[in-house]
Amino acid sequence: MSSIYQEIILEHWKRPHNYGRIKSPSKKTSVHNPSCGDRLKLEILFNRGKVKEAKFTGQGCAISQASASLLTDHVKGKKAADLEKINQKTIIKLLGVEIGPARQRCALLSLEALKKIIEK
Amino acid sequence: MSKINRYKKDFPIFKNIPNLVYLDSTASSLKPRAMIEKAQEYYQNYSANIFRGLYPISEKATQEYEKTREAVADFIGATRPEEVVFTRNATESLNLLAYSLICGRLKKDDEIVVSVMEHHANFVPWQQLARKKGLKFRVIDIDDQGYLKEPLKSINRKTKILALAHVSNVLGTINPIKEIARKARQISPGILIVIDGAQAVPHLKVDVKDLNCDFLAFSAHKMLGPTGVGVLWGKKNLLDNLTPFNYGGEMIKEVHLNRSTFEASPYRFEAGTPDIAGVIAFRATIDYLKRVGLDKIRQHELRLTSFALERLKEEFGDEMKILGPQKAKDRGGVLAFVFKDYHSHDVAQILADQNICIRAGHHCAMPLHQRLGLASTSRASFYLYNDEKDVEKLIKGLKKIDKILGGTRHE
Ligand SMILES: Cc1ncc(COP(=O)(O)O)c(C=O)c1O
Numbered sequence: 001m002s003s004i005y006q007e008i009i010l011e012h013w014k015r016p017h018n019y020g021r022i023k024s025p026s027k028k029t030s031v032h033n034p035s036c037g038d039r040l041k042l043e044i045l046f047n048r049g050k051v052k053e054a055k056f057t058g059q060g061c062a063i064s065q066a067s068a069s070l071l072t073d074h075v076k077g078k079k080a081a082d083l084e085k086i087n088q089k090t091i092i093k094l095l096g097v098e099i100g101p102a103r104q105r106c107a108l109l110s111l112e113a114l115k116k117i118i119e120k
Numbered sequence: 121m122s123k124i125n126r127y128k129k130d131f132p133i134f135k136n137i138p139n140l141v142y143l144d145s146t147a148s149s150l151k152p153r154a155m156i157e158k159a160q161e162y163y164q165n166y167s168a169n170i171f172r173g174l175y176p177i178s179e180k181a182t183q184e185y186e187k188t189r190e191a192v193a194d195f196i197g198a199t200r201p202e203e204v205v206f207t208r209n210a211t212e213s214l215n216l217l218a219y220s221l222i223c224g225r226l227k228k229d230d231e232i233v234v235s236v237m238e239h240h241a242n243f244v245p246w247q248q249l250a251r252k253k254g255l256k257f258r259v260i261d262i263d264d265q266g267y268l269k270e271p272l273k274s275i276n277r278k279t280k281i282l283a284l285a286h287v288s289n290v291l292g293t294i295n296p297i298k299e300i301a302r303k304a305r306q307i308s309p310g311i312l313i314v315i316d317g318a319q320a321v322p323h324l325k326v327d328v329k330d331l332n333c334d335f336l337a338f339s340a341h342k343m344l345g346p347t348g349v350g351v352l353w354g355k356k357n358l359l360d361n362l363t364p365f366n367y368g369g370e371m372i373k374e375v376h377l378n379r380s381t382f383e384a385s386p387y388r389f390e391a392g393t394p395d396i397a398g399v400i401a402f403r404a405t406i407d408y409l410k411r412v413g414l415d416k417i418r419q420h421e422l423r424l425t426s427f428a429l430e431r432l433k434e435e436f437g438d439e440m441k442i443l444g445p446q447k448a449k450d451r452g453g454v455l456a457f458v459f460k461d462y463h464s465h466d467v468a469q470i471l472a473d474q475n476i477c478i479r480a481g482h483h484c485a486m487p488l489h490q491r492l493g494l495a496s497t498s499r500a501s502f503y504l505y506n507d508e509k510d511v512e513k514l515i516k517g518l519k520k521i522d523k524i525l526g527g528t529r530h531e
Contacts, residue, residue, distance in 0.1 A: 003473045005466075005524050019531045036465055036481055037495020059495070061463035062525060106465060 004063065004103070008096045012066035017073050018055045029116040030058075033105055038064050042113040044075070051075045051083070056113075061106050063099065068110035070094040075114070083118055086111065125507040127412065132156065134505070141476040141513045146289050146319060146454050146483075146501035148341045158404035159346060162397045170396055171370060185396060188403040189386070195406050196317075196336065197327035198353055205352040205359065205386040206399055210318040211241040213337035213352035214283075216389060217314060218245035220362040221281070226253055230280040235260040235268055235295075236491050237288045240484040242316035242337075246283050260284075262491065266291040266444035271300050272307065279308045286320030290485045290499065291444030292425075292451035294324070298331050305332075312358070318342055322503070323421060323452050325414045334358055344503075345405040346398040352389070359385035366391035417504050421453035424502050428455060428511045435515050443497065453502035456483070459518060462525055464498040470524060471517045478514075 022028075025043035032039050038060035045053040054072040058065075074094055075083060091111050092099060099107045128134045130152045133142075142150060168178040170185045189201040198204060207213045232250050234243055236259050250257035258274045266288070275282065282304050287294050301313045313333040320326050321336075322343030328336055335358070340349035354362075364371055364382055368391035373381040382388045409417070426448040432440050436459070443456045459467055468480035479499045482489045489495065500514055 003470070003524075005470060005473075010524065013525065013529070014527060015530050034486070036463070037489075038463075039495075059463075061465035061469075063465070103465065103469065 004095075004097045004099060006097050008070070008094075009062060009066040012069035013062040016056075016065055016069040018053075018069060019057065020055050021057060022053050022055050025053075025055075027117045027120055029113055029120065031109055031113045031116060033060075033064075033109055036061065036106070038106065038109055040064065040068055040109050040113050042068070042072075042110065042117060044117055046080060049080055051078050051080075056110065060109065063095070063103055063106040064109045067091055067095060067107050068113075071110045071114065080118075083114065086114060125505060125509075127504045130154070130408070131505055137475070139475050141474075141510050141517075143500040143502065143506065143510060143514060144477045144479050145322075145342070145503035145506075146499065147479055148347070149322065149344050149503055150505060151346070152344050152405065152408050154404040154408050155345060155401050159397045159401035162400045167397075169393055181396060181400070184400045184403070185394075188399050188406070191403045191406045192351055192353075195410070196321065196353060197329050199329070200356055202384070202386055203353055203356050203359065205354070205389045206394055207350040207352055207389075208348055208395070209341070209350035210316065210337045210339040211350070213350050214241050214314070214316065215245050216352060216365040217335055217337070217354075217362075218249045219365050221312075222249055222252060226255060226280055228254055229256075229278055231256040231258060231276070231278045232281045232283070233258045233260060233274045233279055234283045235262070235271070235285070237262055237266075237268070237291055237293065237485065237488050238283070238285055239289050239316065239318065240486065241318070242283050242285060242314075243487060246281065255280075259487070262291070262293075262488075265446065266293050267450075268293070268295055268300075272303050275304050275307045275311070277308050279304070279311050281312050281314060283314040283316065285316040285318075286326065287323070287452040287454075288444065288485075288488075289319050289454060290456045290483050290488055290497065292454035292456070293444055294320070294450055294452060297333065301332050319452055319454065323414075324418055328353060340398065340402045340405065343405065344408060345402045346395070348395040349398040349402050354385070356385065359389070362389075364388045364391070368392045412504060420504055421502050422448055424506060424508070424511065425451065425453045425455070427508055428500075428502075428514075431511055431515060432457075436518070440518075443492065453506075454499065455501065456497045456499040458494065458497055459521065462521060464496040466525060467498045467518070467521055470521045471514070474513075474517050474520065476513060476517045 022043045026046040028043040030041045040058035056068045166177040166180040170182040189204045192204045193201040260271045261269045263269045314335045315333045317336045317338040321338040336353040341347040371391040441458045464480035
C-alpha cells in the first residue's frame with residue numbers, strides 16, 4: 001500500500017519552512033478545523049504588491065503542517081493577483097502525492113487560510 | 121487466552137481480508153455470517169412488506185420482524201416486546217425521545233442533566249431541547265481518572281431528565297447506572313432516566329429491569345448486527361404517552377379530515393416501511409451473541425484490555441497516554457490514547473497503511489475533548505474477534521509511526 005508519508009511531506013513536517021510570526025504583517029488570518037482540532041495562523045507581508053514574506057504557526061497533523069510549509073514557500077515573490085490562481089491542484093502538486101478524501105481537509109487548511117487573506 | 125481466536129471464523133470479512141486488524145468496533149462492529157445469511161434469506165424467500173399483505177410471504181415477513189422484537193426484549197430483560205421500538209440507530213432513538221418529550225411533560229423550571237462524557241447523540245438533543253423550552257441544562261463533570269464526578273450533586277427535585285451513557289465511547293468508563301438511577305429517583309421521584317446503551321449492550325449484560333431505567337437506546341450495527349437498525353426501549357406506560365415523532369403509514373388508528381388517532385407503542389413510533397431485512401437479520405445476531413454468551417464476551421474483552429494496557433505501558437511508558445480509568449475492570453474494551461505528540465490523523469493514517477483500523481478525531485465527543493484539553497485522540501477498541509495478536513500488531517504499527525515521524529522537529 002502506498003503511503004502519503006513520502007519525502008516531501010516528511011521533510012516539511014520535520015523542518016517546516018516559514019514557521020513563526022512576522023513583526024508587522026500586511027494581512028493575517030487564522031483557520032480552524034474542529035473535526036481534528038487543527039489550527040493555523042497565516043501572516044503575509046506585501047511589498048510593492050508582491051509577497052515579501054509569508055509565515056505560519058499552528059498545530060496539526062503532518063499533512064496540514066507540510067502543506068502550510070510548502071504553500072508559504074510557494075507564495076513568496078508572487079503578485080497579489082496571482083495568489084488567486086492558487087487552488088486545490090496547486091497544493092496537491094506541492095505535496096507530491098495523491099491525498100485521499102479523508103485527508104483533503106488537512107491538506108487544504110493552509111489554502112483555506114490563504115483564500116481568507118485574499119478576501120480581506 | 122487461546123492463541124487462535126475461535127470467533128474469527130464466524131466473520132466472513134477475515135476470509136476476504138486475512139490480515140485485517142480491525143480495532144474500531146466502537147464505531148461499527150464486523151458482521152457474522154449468520155446475520156448476513158438471515159438478511160439474504162429475507163431478500164430471497166419472503167421479501168414483502170410487513171403488516172400489509174394478507175398473502176403468505178408478507179405474513180412470514182411480519183412474523184420474522186416481530187420475532188426480532190421478542191428477541192430484543194428478552195435480550196435486554198424487558199417485560200414486553202411492545203416496549204421495543206425499532207429506529208434507524210441509537211441517534212434516532214435519542215432524538216425521537218427528545219423530540220417527543222418537547223411536546224408535553226416538560227415545563228419551565230424543569231432541569232435536564234447529562235454528563236460531559238456523552239456522545240453528541242446523547243448530548244445535543246437534550247441541549248437543544250433545553251434551549252427550546254428554556255430549561256436548565258446541567259452537565260456532570262468527570263474526575264482526573266475519567267469517572268463521573270459526584271453525579272448526584274447535579275440532580276435536584278426539579279430534574280426531569282437524566283441522560284447518561286452506560287459506557288463511554290472514549291474513556292471506556294462503565295458508569296454505575298443502577299446505583300445512580302436508584303439515588304436519582306430518591307432525589308427526584310418524577311425523573312426520567314435515559315440510558316445511552318450504544319457501547320454497553322454489545323459488550324455487557326444489560327438488563328433494563330435491573331438497572332431500573334426508563335429508556336434505553338442502542339444500535340444494531342455496533343453489536344454484530346446490520347446497519348440501519350436501532351432500538352429505543354421504554355417502559356410501556358411512558359411510551360404510550362409520548363407524542364409520535366413521525367406521522368404516516370402503520371402508526372395510525374384512524375384518520376379523519378381534521379384529526380387522527382394513533383396506535384399504541386411500539387407502532388406509534390414506527391411510521392413508514394422500516395428496514396425489514398435489517399430487523400429480521402438482527403435476530404440472527406442476537407441468537408449469535410446469546411450462543412457465545414455476553415459473560416464470555418465480557419471476560420474476553422476484559423482480559424484483552426488488561427493485556428493491552430500492560431503491553432502498551434511496557435513498550436511506551438509515559439509516551440503513551442491512555443485516557444480513562446486505568447483499572448481494566450472499570451472500563452469497556454475502548455482505548456483512546458495520545459501517542460507522544462503525534463497527531464491522531466497521522467497515527468491512524470500510518471496504521472491504516474498497515475491494514476490496522478483505528479479511529480482518529482474527537483469521536484463525536486467534543487465536550488469531553490474540550491474538558492480534557494485535547495483537540496483529538498486516537499482510539500483502538502476491541503470485540504470478541506480481537507486477540508493478543510491484534511494488540512501486538514498495533515504496537516508494531518505504533519513503532520513504525522515513530523520510525524516515520526520520529527526524531528527532532530524544528531519549528
Ligand atoms: C456512546 C454512543 N452513543 C451513541 C452513538 C451513536 O450511534 P449511531 O451512530 O449508531 O446512532 C455512538 C456511536 O458512535 C456511541 O458510541
